[in-house]
Amino acid sequence: MTLSGALAVASCTDPGMVRSHNEDSIASDGDQGLVVLADGMGGYNAGEVASGMATTVIITELQQLLEKRVPYEIDAHSGQLVAHQLLHEQIAKANTSIYQAAQSQPQYAGMGTTLVVALFYDNKMTVAHIGDSRMYRLRGGELRQVTKDHSLLQEQIDSGVITPQQARQSQNKNLVTRALGIDPIVEAEIHDYETQPEDIYLLCSDGLCDMVSDDDIGLALQTLSSNLKLCAQHLVQTANDNGGRDNISVILVRVLRDYPAPRSIVGKMMSWFK
């Protein structure tokens, strides 16, 4: 199944103004409706290794699986939506690969990565995330954060210890409560969302949202929507102009048209009788 022409995708990744390494990794396949972003952590180059493994495993495996599996169908064995099942399995696979590498090679000990993945199909998307890499949506001039960070700060906000405004001043940034590759098993948070033509989705590492206010992100998405590549570069540049203290990665997805699932006649008949 291909979504050719339904989505426009652009991305940009940059080490920022302070770091020498870029520990972020990004991958995308617009025709398959697949975007992946990971922000690695760990000493020396271990962060790059972890995030690179995550994006590579997830994109290559899913590309192959999507040749034969249909994301909007229900899996006969598990009763799960195939999209969820595929994401669960491949995230678990990436987790195992990173965890085993970290266990077996001392230079990779303790490495891990955040992850945000989106799979677009049938006028919908399934988003899986772990850690503090985010997805935002711009619809009708309104910017909303789609994912909720797995971080100490988010937990403090949820429990009322601090307000979102105070969180901007906190010294406890970058403490994630979930990451890929740290433990033998990880649970990704997975949700489905309807999409609409003209929606713009932004996947980003914390190097963007820590340095650029939501207002400025929204303004950039709104103003530069007709040139996604320029928009991605502009967001990275703004983060760098504001100090660029961390690696900065962005992936932008713009929904150009509807992309309903090409269901068979029999399938349609079945749905009428339900």
Place this chain on the structure above:
Amino acid sequence: MAKLILSMDGLVLKEIALTKERTTIGRKPHNDIQIDNLAVSGEHAVIVTILQDSFLEDLGSTNGTVVNGQPIKKHFLQNNDIIELGKYKLKYVNEAVAGQAKAADFEKTMVLRPGSVKAATPAPAAAAAPVAAPVAAAAAGGARNFSDTVAGQSATAAPVAPPKPAAVPQKNGALQLLSGANAGKELDLTKPLTTLGKPGVQVAVITRRPQGFFITHVEGVSFPVVNGKTLDAQAHSLNDHDVIELAGVKMEFFLKT
């Protein structure tokens, strides 16, 4: 590590490192910071420290707790805050903020595993079950509207400003239209991004950066012309009195003092 410097009438009495999760302040001897003064309540206030952040809470004291001149009930301490208890002053110093070289290390993303922070604080250790509905979170998070295209000045009134070292160029820029129906009109370039042209035909954007103003082609087959020269896809730095031609309209860029 954050610390408090206790002083009275400008005289430093002692320094207290905030090593404990709860540091109590009061007149009675069992407090971590004992201040033997009648203006201070027996159990006056407490400082809860969670990793690098510290929160001050008044424990219903008779004379109250004042931070930077404001009476508070609960306060998220920031570097160099002055806490006043009667005649005594406590200055909050957070070394992590003060030492920028060290701060860079703190910004490395780390995993906080359940159990690595003692959870006696108001924060429940919700690490295992924060799978809350993201839609509700987004709604509560306050969606912002950008539909206003001309007047929205995000930089001036934003209550939540990210760290912006020298994010604003010294001079303000503006455009004056030289031809077309609106010839003579001025447009102040106050926003970080200002688009020019006709959507679908030709659009360029002027970005306001710490280094100055830049014009970049956004969409359309023809590219903007600056001082008679056609630009390429790269951003072009604008100088005072540059003449821009775009979608059949001429305009002059100038810096305001």
